[in-house]
């Protein structure tokens with residue numbers, strides 16, 4: 001039987017630009033494909049807008065699709081990026097949990113980072129998470145606001161997902177915009193609080209140029225409301241966009 005392969009878009013060493021581990025040095029594995037189509041997405045189907053189909057100097061190596069790679073090939077490429085000098089390996093996309101058979105094969109080969117495996121996910125595939133849960137260390141999960149992302153509500157999937165994830169180092173990201181609905185933010189807070197006192201990052205929609213559109217007064221109000229119910233609530237835009245798409 002041939003080994004599982006996965007369509008990877010890019011493998012690169014960079015600075016984590018989002019969430020509670022912002023600023024940490026990570027190796028990023030970006031998988032192609034996604035089960036959602038968020039209106040604000042800067043990486044639709046896993047293809048970043050800056051992606052050019054040729055390798056370019058520096059730490060990034062763009063991999064031509066559709067030549068999917070085996071786990072052994074990916075592990076070899078990661079070893080060349082010195083995992084020991086990195087906080088963790090971020091599995092991102094697109095939606096990495098669309099590739100769980102490949103991840104089951106790959107993750108045991110990815111040794112050597114300081115804090116292990118960081119899963120960046122849209123929090124809508126609890127069954128897939130369950131398959132790889134013992135292999136991941138940190139989970140950055142989105143709770144998608146239907147009106148902001150312009151997608152169908154995923155509240156049930158998010159709840160099941162967060163209940164599974166709460167045994168790990170997990171935090172929730174809530175991407176907000178100028179027109180985010182307070183009732184949807186309340187619904188997200190209800191969901192988080194029903195599972196536990198889980199760290200929350202409010203992440204304004206950020207343009208490729210690193211600009212945000214949301215009214216700061218609104219963000220302050222949303223954070224204050226969240227702080228009435230949760231201990232750790234931070235507002236962090238995508239910082240890597242200020243740094244020039246690292």
Ligand SMILES: C[S@@+](CC[C@H](N)C(=O)[O-])C[C@H]1O[C@@H](n2cnc3c(N)ncnc32)[C@H](O)[C@@H]1O
Pocket residue numbers: 034040041042043092093094095096120121122123141142173175203204205206207238
């Ligand atoms: C590209 S997604 C990949 C992982 C997974 N599909 C998800 O949505 O969590 C990584 C993170 O970038 C966020 N994101 C994507 N486009 C964004 C934008 N324009 N502004 C702010 N956050 C964005 C997502 O919400 C998610 O937290």
Ligand SMILES: Nc1nc2[nH]cc(C(=O)O)c2c(=O)[nH]1
Pocket residue numbers: 014015016017018043092093120240245246
């Ligand atoms: N520097 C940097 N930080 C990130 N944090 C989450 C990212 C993602 O696209 O998953 C990302 C990314 O694409 N680049």
Ligand code: SF4
Pocket residue numbers: 034035036037038041042043044045046093094095122
């Ligand atoms: S789930 Fe993530 S990768 Fe997929 S469209 Fe939404 S933000 Fe983009």
Ligand SMILES: [Mg+2]
Pocket residue numbers: 042043
């Ligand atoms: Mg990104």
